[in-house]
Amino acid sequence: MPANHFDIKGLTDAQVLASREKNGQNVLDYKKENSFLDALKSIAKEPMVILLLVASSVYFISGDVGDGFFLASAVVLVATISLYQDSRSRNALEKLKDFTQPKCKVIRNGEVVEIKSEDLVLGDSLMVEEGTSISADGEIIHSNDFSVNESILTGESLSVEKDQSKDDHFIYQGTAVAGGLAIATVTAIGNQTKLGAIGKSLEGIKEEKTPLEVQISDFVKKMVIAGAIVFLIVWAINYAQSLSVLDSLIKALTLAMSILPEEIPVAFTTFMALGAWRLMKMGIIVKQMKTVETLGSATIICVDKTGTITENKMSLAKLYLLSNQKITDAENINSDEEKDLIRLAMWASEPIPFDAMEVALHEVYQKTTSSDQRQAFKMIHEYPLSGKPPMMTHIFENEAKERIIATKGAAEALINVCNLNEVEKKQIEKAIQLLSSEGYRVLGIGETHFEGTQFPSKQQEFKFNFKGLIAFYDPPKKNIKKVLQDFYKAGILVKIITGDNALTTTAIAKQIGFKGYEKSLTGDELMALTDGELIQKVYDTNIFTRMFPDAKLKIINALKAKQEIVAMTGDGVNDGPALKAAHIGIAMGKKGTEIAKEAASLILMEDDLASMVDAVAMGRKIYTNLKKAIQYIISIHIPIILTVFIPLALGWLYPNIFSPIHVILLELIMGPTCSIIFENEPMEKNTMIQQPRPFTNTFFNWKELATSVVQGLMITAGTLTAYQFAVYNGLNEDSTRALVFSTLIFANVFLTLVNRSFYYSVLTTLKYKNNLVALIIGITLVFLACLLFIPPFTKFFGFQRLSLSAISISAGIGFLSVIWYELVKWKKRLSK
Structure with a gap:
């Protein structure tokens, strides 16, 4: 039916521009924190930055200006890296906001458009x-059986009926239809709306941290805390021995700095934000960071049938007339009775x-009618869709006061409200069974008269007169x-939850190789179960039909x-x-309502369940890579501390083989490794054939933690x-320091390569x-070469140029201290 049926033309493009120029955009604009200043404040509170500043100050006080300047520069460098990572995370999340922008329909230039x-x-x-x-807020100028849930403003959960004739004929931003x-004509936008006026209270709400x-x-x-305790103990011991406050303070600060794993929170934020951004590029919008965490743990996915398993391209396939017991193909509609059935089905839409079904009915009506009565x-x-099973009824009238009262809905619902004898009921049920068993979506059609x-x-x-049945075919998606x-390979169970009947759903499920299509449960049967029966019955059943909101919940x-x-799709x-x-x-x-999108934590832009497989894979990859990064951090921190x-x-x-400048050098090398290399790692080939990881309260199990500790000790x-x-071999302190530092750097390089997988060999991961x-x-090896062979660097950091044989020895020791884990991985693969 044309949009101008209501004689509403809406604004013209010129009027829209003029109104926007005068009144601004429809956005809630509150006091925003300065994200750059926030990031700086956060960095200033970082324990590592505080330790660097203290150490830098001690060097300046003791007259060691060079080391003081170096550590002060390190503060700037650490801050720059943190700001860069923070901006990457924020930019990724800002891009997500663009994709989750809500949309609405308006009439402009006489046409309905989505903006x-x-x-x-x-x-x-x-x-x-x-x-x-x-x-936005607005004044209703036309309505059809319209009701609104205003609980966001009033706290009242029951919906309120509204129309243009009532005292309260206004709608408000944030409420749900x-x-x-x-x-409605828009009367207020942005901060001028009722929600905008009370929205200041939203500024103080902080986001909760994820588990x-x-x-x-x-x-x-x-x-x-451990670093602080060790710092005090070492300071006290050194002071007792040397009686030098500044010297003992430097030694204690060196140890405290080596203990702090400040890369871990940076890695977490980076992985989660960039993970959400990568999902967005795949057409999967994540609204909450915690969803990225949870994806890899999903054990069950509950899916709707229509539009998720099927194409949602409803085409009218068959008609059944009660009057002559005849089932007709939709392509062969000829008789007046068949055309009348289509006409009633259209008026009930x-x-x-x-x-999709109603669009199809309007199209078929237009093709089969000789006189289109929709304008008249x-x-x-x-009466909106309601009841169990559901039905809907529309009452139309023309200027001559002629009335059409048409209903459509689940065939069982119409049987209950129509004047039918037992023979007719059995005839209809037989037709329903025949059509449903072939995978058709079946609706009953009826009409009545009322003065x-x-x-x-x-x-x-x-009391309706039952006219017949219409059957739609919605083919399964090609990739389903x-x-x-x-999903099955990944250890994820799939359950179908649909409003359709059991026969239709079972027929489609059988076609697509769905596990457990033999058993199904209806909404009413589910609600009748006791609490004791419910949990196991729900777990054992994979098809749920004639579902309604309470049953789904x-x-x-x-x-x-x-x-x-549990993951669940809905629209x-x-x-x-x-x-x-x-x-x-x-x-x-695409087909999801705004309410569904608001309630969901993830949106599939292309309505394709295959994206959910990709999302689970990405969730598992992100979690695995984050775990690798943190295990790497633990493993490499242990040798620095010890x-x-x-x-x-x-x-x-x-005794002072390393000072704060050496520890911060190692930290600057480790940071990019964990948050850049591991974040960019591809998914391992066995990721999607493993069982979902348990969603526990601990990030590492003892075996994984023990692996990292043992690697660190080796x-x-x-x-x-x-x-x-x-x-x-009689090497002096500078040469010894250079050899030990080089060994740590080489071990760091080999650890990075070995820990790219805790299952596959390094030859595979290469x-x-x-x-x-x-x-x-x-870059790391060039950096090491500069420290060892460029005299100003060598002298400043207290190193001495090493011979090639000494470098080979440090590389060999670094290699052996890490490569042993390849034997552990080999044993794992053998046992599988």
């Missing part, structure tokens, strides 16, 4: 319908159709078989009670509660061996596509 909500202007004719979130359709963020934050805090009749009452204007409160109170197999909660990590208003309850709520970008502490504690010949053994080798590995390792 970004921020492009609304005062005076626009805003069209809102069931499932949309209202984008519960049913029907309305057109993984809390775990990492706790780990870093513990290390900071929305005047401006947005559902006006909807005077609407007067005091319509019943419920559509079920009418492969998508299901990918019960399924999600039952699976969660079974300790499953309608009724899916909102279940999407919100699921660990990962997935809305469809190489500083052991010579000092045991009174070896050169590197420590290597660096201390290099130390003793140098002393044994073939992985990650150009940054060669770049970062190349």
Whole structure:
């Protein structure tokens, strides 16, 4: 039906520009924090930065200006790296915001167009319908059985009916359309709206940290406390021995700096933000950072049938007339009775159709009718989709007061409200079974007559005449078989939750190789289960039909009670509660309602479930790579700590083998390795054939932590061996320091290569596509060469040029202290 049926033309393009020029954009503009200053404040509070500043000050006080300037420069460098990583993360998240911009429909130049909500202007004719979130305040000028949920403003959960004749004929930004359709003239936008006026309170709300963020934050805090305790102990011991405040302070600061794993929170933020950005480039919009964490743990995905498993390209396939018991192909509609069935089905649809079936009915009506009556009749009452099973009824009237009352819905619902004898019921049920078993979506069609204007409160109170059935075919998506197999291989169970009947759903499920198509459960059967029966029954059943919001929510909660990590797809208003309850709520970008998108934590832009396989893979990859990065940080920190502490504690010949400048050098090398190389690592080939990782309260299990600790101790053994080798061969302090430092750098390089996988060999991982590995390792080795062979650097850092044989020895020790883990990986592969 044309949009100008309501005689609303809306603004012209020139009027839109004039209104925007005068009144601005439809955005809530509150006091914004200066993100750059925030980042600087955050950096200033970092324990490592504080230690660097203290150490720099000590050097300046003691007259060692060169070292003081170097550490002051290191503060600037650390701050620059942190700001760069912070800006990368923020830029990635800002780009995501552009994609999650809500949209709305307006009438402009006499046509319905979809625009970004921020492009609304005062005076626009805003069209809102069931499932949309209202984008601005406005005054209703036309409505069909319109109701709104205003709980965001009033706290009242029940929906409110509104139309242009009532005292309250206004709509408000942020509220949700519960049913029907309305057109309103926009009266307020942005901060001038009712929501905008109270929105200042939103400024003080802080985002909660994710579980993984809390775990990492706790780990870093513990290390900071440990560093502080060790710092005080070492300072006290050294002061007791030397009675020099500044010298003992430098030694204590060196150790404290070596303990702090400040790269870990930077790595976490970078991985999560860039992970969300990578997902966005794949057409998957992540609205919350915690979703990136949870993706790799998903154990069950609950999917809708229509539009998720099927194409959502509803084409009318068959008609059944009760009067003659005849099933006809939609291409062969000839008789008046068949045309009349189509006519009634169209009148039972929305005047401006947005559902695929209703669009198809309008198109078939237009092709089969000799006289299009849509312009002549006006909807005077609407009963929205309701009941179990659901149905909907529309009442139209023309100027001559001729009335059409048409209904359509689940065939079982119509059987219950029609005047039918037992024979007719059996005939209809036989036709339903025949059509459904072939995979058709079946709807019943009926009509009734009613005089007067005091319509019943419920559509079920009418007594309808059953006219017939219409059957739609929505073919399965071409890639759905492969998508299901990918989920099954990844250890993820798939369950279908649909409003359709069991026969149709089972027929489609069988076609696509769906596991567990033999058993199904209806919404009413589910609600009748006791709490004791519910959890196991839901877990054992894979097809749920004739579902409604309460039943969907019960399924999600039952699976969660079974300790499953649940993802759920949805697109309608009724899916909102279940999407919100699921660990990962997935809305469809194209056919999803704004309410569904708002409730979901993830949006598939192309409505393609295959994207969800990619999302799970990306979630697993991000988590695995983050774990590799943090294991690397732990492994490489241990030798730094012990190489500083052991010579000092045991009174070896050169107790101050490393000073703060050497520790910060190592930190600057390690930072890019963990947050650049590992973040860019490709997914390992066995990632999607493993079972989902358990969603536990701990980031590492003891075995993984033990691996990192043992790797760190082996590197420590290597660096201390290099130390003793140098002393044994009579090398002076500078040469010993250069040999030990070089050994640590080589061990760092080999550890990076070995830890790219904790399962596959280094020969396999060398073939992985990650150009940054060669770049970062190349820069590291050039950096080491500069320190060893350029005299000003060598002298400043207290090194001495090493011979090629000494460099070979340090490289060999570094290699041996790491490469042993390849035997462990080899044993793992053998056992598999």
